[in-house]
Amino acid sequence: MQAGIERSEIAAAKRWVVKVGSALLTDDGRGLDQKIIAALVAQLADLRSKGCEVVLVSSGAVAAGLVRLGWRGRPTALHDLQAAAAVGQSVLVQSYENAFKDYDIATAQILLGHDDVLARDRYLNARGTLTTLMRLGVMPIVNENDTVVTDEIRFGDNDTLAALVANLIDADALLLLTDQQGLFDADPRSHPDAKLVQQCDVHAPELDDMAGDGGVLGRGGMVTKLRAARLAARSGTETVIALGREADIIAKVARGDNIGTWLRTGKQPQNARKQWLAGMLRVPGSVELDDGAVRVLRESGRSLLPVGVRAVQGNFQRGDMVACRDSQGREVARGLINYSAVEARQLQGQPSSAIEDILGYQGDAELIHRDNLVIL
Numbered sequence: 001m002q003a004g005i006e007r008s009e010i011a012a013a014k015r016w017v018v019k020v021g022s023a024l025l026t027d028d029g030r031g032l033d034q035k036i037i038a039a040l041v042a043q044l045a046d047l048r049s050k051g052c053e054v055v056l057v058s059s060g061a062v063a064a065g066l067v068r069l070g071w072r073g074r075p076t077a078l079h080d081l082q083a084a085a086a087v088g089q090s091v092l093v094q095s096y097e098n099a100f101k102d103y104d105i106a107t108a109q110i111l112l113g114h115d116d117v118l119a120r121d122r123y124l125n126a127r128g129t130l131t132t133l134m135r136l137g138v139m140p141i142v143n144e145n146d147t148v149v150t151d152e153i154r155f156g157d158n159d160t161l162a163a164l165v166a167n168l169i170d171a172d173a174l175l176l177l178t179d180q181q182g183l184f185d186a187d188p189r190s191h192p193d194a195k196l197v198q199q200c201d202v203h204a205p206e207l208d209d210m211a212g213d214g215g216v217l218g219r220g221g222m223v224t225k226l227r228a229a230r231l232a233a234r235s236g237t238e239t240v241i242a243l244g245r246e247a248d249i250i251a252k253v254a255r256g257d258n259i260g261t262w263l264r265t266g267k268q269p270q271n272a273r274k275q276w277l278a279g280m281l282r283v284p285g286s287v288e289l290d291d292g293a294v295r296v297l298r299e300s301g302r303s304l305l306p307v308g309v310r311a312v313q314g315n316f317q318r319g320d321m322v323a324c325r326d327s328q329g330r331e332v333a334r335g336l337i338n339y340s341a342v343e344a345r346q347l348q349g350q351p352s353s354a355i356e357d358i359l360g361y362q363g364d365a366e367l368i369h370r371d372n373l374v375i376l
């Protein structure tokens, strides 16, 4: 752990999904709270300026729609809810667009449904669009496509949607901002003496007994936040649940402060050698991996073989530190390479059994051995 940083895994996160719940954004239904929006936008712009990529998942369409239509209370009929969401979604994105303009950040509205994140072709499409928007410096603002979903296929709560978005873009961290300081050991609305859980393994069974359901307008309460954290953990995404009204909450969470509830994925902390490798500054080249190799590196911690490499950039020698990038150019790992750049180019895409024929000598089977590789 770095000195002064209590949660180094969170402090190291580069790709974020930040989810803002209805309970926070609308103060339990009293229309959109523009002050909160302005405060959150300032913090999101700040997070971006620190080199992080961010996707915002924002609820609040139904709540904003109710106020715009002059309705009191949340209707129960699906079509009324959908009408309110359709009206409110424009109000919502307009508010964000106005606020982000002050930071010269363009926004994009992304309305997603069940199939968009669960069917493979649409999944790839949604992923491509989100990563392109991030690369362009645009702030994607995601909500469920409430207007067209039917009861059977709606997520209903945006916690689940945010977790699926985190899976979609392989986020490092998911921040669920709500109207509570985090997950308490009982619902604080009915148990004023409940205690905040500062951190816990996301899969710990005792969490299920603590999480209760939601407030007036929020849908899922802590039950869906816990479920979302477990979903997010599938892509190695760490989850923090925190109070959105706390001053500078996003910066505090992102710098690894001990605030809110951290639901840990339980990934093995890096050993000292790997931390050292990760911190090496001179990286004279990189290799581009195919999707299979990215998956193998991330999920099974194996060595990088030449067969998983599609391209080689830069000029390096055997033993140099080389970045391993995915097809979108994101660095997924780095390590000490066993071959020079000239040799690596000859070996890319080839099985290890062909190394001797290609180079004229029997070198290492791995391009980068797992002991010399650190996953980022």
Ligand SMILES: Nc1ncnc2c1ncn2[C@@H]1O[C@H](COP(=O)(O)OP(=O)(O)O)[C@@H](O)[C@H]1O
Pocket: 020, 021, 022, 023, 024, 059, 159, 177, 178, 179, 180, 182, 183, 184, 185, 186, 187, 188, 189, 210, 211, 212, 213, 214, 215, 216, 217, 218, 219, 220, 221, 222, 223
């Ligand atoms: N164990 C718990 N700890 C904290 N809050 C809880 C717990 N169980 C239930 N809740 C409720 O969850 C609510 C937050 O969820 P929700 O209303 O869905 O908000 P959001 O719109 O931000 O998703 C809190 O206001 C609280 O009443």
Ligand SMILES: N[C@@H](CCC(=O)OP(=O)(O)O)C(=O)O
Pocket: 020, 021, 022, 023, 058, 059, 060, 061, 062, 063, 085, 143, 144, 146, 156, 157, 158, 159, 214, 217, 218, 219, 220, 221
């Ligand atoms: N799509 C809905 C969000 C549903 C909802 O209330 O979610 P949440 O506040 O995250 O529990 C809306 O924009 O109103």
